[in-house]
Amino acid sequence: MKNPVLASESFSRGNTHYFLDLRLASNQANYFLFTQSSLLQDQSYKRNTLVVWNRDIEEFIAGLSSLLHTAAYLDQQDVTVHQLRKANQQRGLTGIKALEPAMRPREKLMAGGAGSLSDAELLALLIGSGSADESALELGARIMALAGDDVRKLDGLHLADLCRLKGMGLAKSSSVLSAIELSRRM
Template identity: 45%
Template sequence: MKRQVLASESFSLKNRHYFLDFKRAENNSNYIQITRSEQQTDGSYKRWEVIVFENQFAEFIQAFSSLFQSAAWYGADYKGMKEIHAEAKAAKGIKGMAPEDRPRERLMALGAAQLEDAELLAILIGSGTPNESSIVLAQRILAGQGADLAGLKGMTLEQLCRFKGMGIAKSCNVLAALELAARLSPESAPSYKPVYIYRPPGQEPGDFFEYS
């Protein structure tokens, strides 16, 4: 069995070429091969290769992720990686947004009627996850219903909880708000049977009326 290339990416910078290949070896195991090919002054090419085997993928990816995060904040006055992670987490959440763009601040300044569906839903949800804000989570829930707000009305607690980041408490908040909205809608208002009052022929004014 020959070696197979399962996926490949490449890019070039002048006389240097980089190849990132995901391959399958003859023994049917998978590995990643990173190759740098550089043209020499005599026109020939010199190659450097790094191979990472399948049982080392997790450590390799974790190391690369940590390295890139350190490089992204290089030169900043941090004590360690915990501070970098904390700032990255805050930047992804509502706190990373400008105050005037935050849902609650917009509601207080403009009124609830001026907010988009995702913003109102985000306020009900309250908080997002370490990887996304409550607005992104709300947008993901609405997208799951075809971006149709009416699709939320038929959702059950179990269906809401299936969305990553939506626990029982958050889902109950949303369902409670939907139920209150349904009870206030004209369709759910109590109906009354009309009563017609009339005076039978020959009955004098001031006598009791009959009704039906």
């Protein structure tokens, strides 16, 4: 079989059918094939396709994510991220989950790479979770404040310094110090 389908999804609306396929090319590269097939009045089909190669998929997903995020809030163009977060908190969402997906550290990392994250966001990813009172992102910001908002001064922090912060126990403090030691060794 030429270019076998590795995974597939499809859906229809009226006389239009959509096929979303992950395929394997003859050179063993993966690619996505998006096909729209519409039944015309003369009973023939019109087909449109889009191919996205695996080397371009990260940029494609980032662009699509940005487009969908913008479309989701199109009617709220004058609303700030902080206002959206407050609205989410009122709906019972707290912590990083209260942030819009494009503002969350993991999603930002996937979309723009580690270089697109602030120091506090990188720390939040190391910490993993916050507490009932604050998110891992806010805790990361407090660690940065402890270091005078200078990433180079993180190297001077000790286990006791981090453990004194509310929400930072031995496990989270060890993760941060381990990352600092790894960066020192590099």
